[in-house]
Amino acid sequence: MALSISGAEKESISEKLYVLGRREGKGGVLNIGRYYALDKSLGSNVYVDGAKPHVILICGKRGYGKSYTMGTFIEELSMMEQDIRKNIGVIVIDTLGIYWTSFFGNKKHEEMLERWGLFPSGIKIRLLSSPDNVEEYRKMGLPAEKFSLKTSEISPLQWCNLFGIRIVDSTGVAIARAINELEGKEYSIDDIIEQMANDDRSSNEAKGAGENFFKMASSWDVFDKKGMPLDEIVRAGETTVVDISSYPEELKVIIVAVLARKIFESRVRERKNDEKDIIKGKSTGRRKFPLVWMAIDEAQIFLPPGKSVSKDVIINQWMRQGRQPGLSLLLATRRPSALDDEVLSHSDIIICHRLTAQGDIDALNRVRPTYMRGEIGEALKKVGMEKGVALIIDDNSESVHIIKVRPRMSWHGGEEPSAMVN
Ligand SMILES: Nc1ncnc2c1ncn2[C@@H]1O[C@H](COP(=O)(O)OP(=O)(O)OP(=O)(O)O)[C@@H](O)[C@H]1O
Numbered sequence: 001m002a003l004s005i006s007g008a009e010k011e012s013i014s015e016k017l018y019v020l021g022r023r024e025g026k027g028g029v030l031n032i033g034r035y036y037a038l039d040k041s042l043g044s045n046v047y048v049d050g051a052k053p054h055v056i057l058i059c060g061k062r063g064y065g066k067s068y069t070m071g072t073f074i075e076e077l078s079m080m081e082q083d084i085r086k087n088i089g090v091i092v093i094d095t096l097g098i099y100w101t102s103f104f105g106n107k108k109h110e111e112m113l114e115r116w117g118l119f120p121s122g123i124k125i126r127l128l129s130s131p132d133n134v135e136e137y138r139k140m141g142l143p144a145e146k147f148s149l150k151t152s153e154i155s156p157l158q159w160c161n162l163f164g165i166r167i168v169d170s171t172g173v174a175i176a177r178a179i180n181e182l183e184g185k186e187y188s189i190d191d192i193i194e195q196m197a198n199d200d201r202s203s204n205e206a207k208g209a210g211e212n213f214f215k216m217a218s219s220w221d222v223f224d225k226k227g228m229p230l231d232e233i234v235r236a237g238e239t240t241v242v243d244i245s246s247y248p249e250e251l252k253v254i255i256v257a258v259l260a261r262k263i264f265e266s267r268v269r270e271r272k273n274d275e276k277d278i279i280k281g282k283s284t285g286r287r288k289f290p291l292v293w294m295a296i297d298e299a300q301i302f303l304p305p306g307k308s309v310s311k312d313v314i315i316n317q318w319m320r321q322g323r324q325p326g327l328s329l330l331l332a333t334r335r336p337s338a339l340d341d342e343v344l345s346h347s348d349i350i351i352c353h354r355l356t357a358q359g360d361i362d363a364l365n366r367v368r369p370t371y372m373r374g375e376i377g378e379a380l381k382k383v384g385m386e387k388g389v390a391l392i393i394d395d396n397s398e399s400v401h402i403i404k405v406r407p408r409m410s411w412h413g414g415e416e417p418s419a420m421v422n
């Protein structure tokens, strides 16, 4: 809770206080709320480590605070001490278009904030989205830019996934052949269509279907010959919200797969360079690609139990190998049972708001750590029905707590509309 406590206080806090997510070290703490007692009274502040890589999973049934909690984490990350924050880039994958509101202070809940010793305050974000959204954001005075992906970074398999066809179908084969011919060049969607048209081996039917698919892809206005460079998407010390709400689900999955892979590759390269610097005993003064926190709401879209191109990257690269290059994930889902089992086992911190579906409770029980005495279902009863209250299981300190997530200082978007307008 950077703004309500001074830097010096924060230093001493992390020295004497217990920080979830780590066993030692100072600084870089995220104050996400307070401990919550059975009589509903609030205890001391809850701190979570923000300086080291983590996989944090937030779950819970509809409307009990997942997106809100994710927003609190994003606020805390943006308010970390400058000497730590300057090494971290935060990217928020906004599937519903609700995080732009964080730019504004939470004036709606001024009184509640005051009870917590806080005040309304927006956070500095940069928005990347479709041209229509960018226009709307700019009208509201928000810093927004058009998001684009480099056409040549999409593999034949990813195009086929995007179009819902199989790579072994005649259209899939025609697409793969055209892309393979163009390999090594920078190309546009029109170049792919032209390449397909010139292919004598594909049938007219396959070429026609391929052309229709690429025309549809072109209408989304997201693929570009050059594409947005990664260092404009993720920047050290900044929070970028990539609003992909206006794209079809298949495209959302491809965008996340491509971004996640590029970030992973850049971080692996960066880590190698860092180590070279350390061995040589001097810094080359390069502009560095930062450690990354990626927040993904509605994570079940990207991490399903079945086949998925985004899951491949996130699980194989970010979760299995992400600690060393310094990659952190903040995931939220309504349905933990709709996630690949590996997601639960890789999450070192699980925050669970009210949850009642037996299938979801069973999914959490399957990864229930031995240091947790009872069943998850029993522990969740203590969470009750209050919004923002959650069970937190920290695998680093091997401890379990009930907490109340602090109110948002920035405006929470995505509140359900009511038909009873007053
Ligand atoms: N920590 C909190 N303090 C105060 N109010 C909260 C807190 N968490 C959630 N709320 C209230 O609960 C509402 C619903 O929260 P949120 O939008 O995060 O739900 P959700 O779990 O993401 O739901 P969905 O599954 O529909 O996305 C918020 O609009 C807010 O009014």
Ligand SMILES: [Mg+2]
Residues within 6 Å of the ligand: 066, 067, 068, 297, 414
């Ligand atoms: Mg939500």
